[in-house]
Amino acid sequence: MEMESCVQQWTQQLTPLLEAEERGISERSSLNDEVVYWRNRSQDLENIFEQLKEGVVRQMAATLEEIGSAQSATFKRLLRRVIAALAEAQEISLHLKPIVKPLENLETADVTEMTQPLRVLLHTASLVWCTCAYFRQVSLN
Numbered sequence: 001m002e003m004e005s006c007v008q009q010w011t012q013q014l015t016p017l018l019e020a021e022e023r024g025i026s027e028r029s030s031l032n033d034e035v036v037y038w039r040n041r042s043q044d045l046e047n048i049f050e051q052l053k054e055g056v057v058r059q060m061a062a063t064l065e066e067i068g069s070a071q072s073a074t075f076k077r078l079l080r081r082v083i084a085a086l087a088e089a090q091e092i093s094l095h096l097k098p099i100v101k102p103l104e105n106l107e108t109a110d111v112t113e114m115t116q117p118l119r120v121l122l123h124t125a126s127l128v129w130c131t132c133a134y135f136r137q138v139s140l141n
Contacts, residue, residue: 003063003071004069004070007071007075010078014048014078014082017044017048018082018085031099031125034096035093035096035097035099038092038096039093041085041089041093042086042090045085048082049082052079088134091132092132092135095128095131095132098124099121099125102117102120102121103121105117105120105121106120106121
């Protein structure tokens with residue numbers, strides 16, 4: 001059935017994106033890279049989520065459930081994963097926004113004047129760590 005192959009294709013396309021965070025953590029070499037990564041991930045997942053909410057897709061999901069297709073459960077699982085990844089990316093992106101300005105100040109500071117920008121950046125980073133649940137559950141193995 002064409003609808004079932006659509007779900008399979010979406011799953012194959014979205015799984016690498018949804019698992020990207022597991023691979024990407026060592027690839028981001030700076031705090032600025034981290035900020036950009038989470039902002040982009042949030043935007044990408046928001047776009048995907050908006051597409052999955054469209055009427056045609058919802059109708060397809062309802063039809064798959066009506067006919068008892070095994071792909072109905074696959075689609076629901078995929079949607080839950082997208083929603084969870086979107087929530088994570090949005091929260092992390094939101095919490096990283098306050099770091100941008102202190103980071104810029106530190107990067108432009110003269111070596112002799114780094115104490116204050118570094119102090120502000122570290123304080124802001126500690127606030128992010130304390131207030132963003134997703135950062136506190138990261139495994140660094």
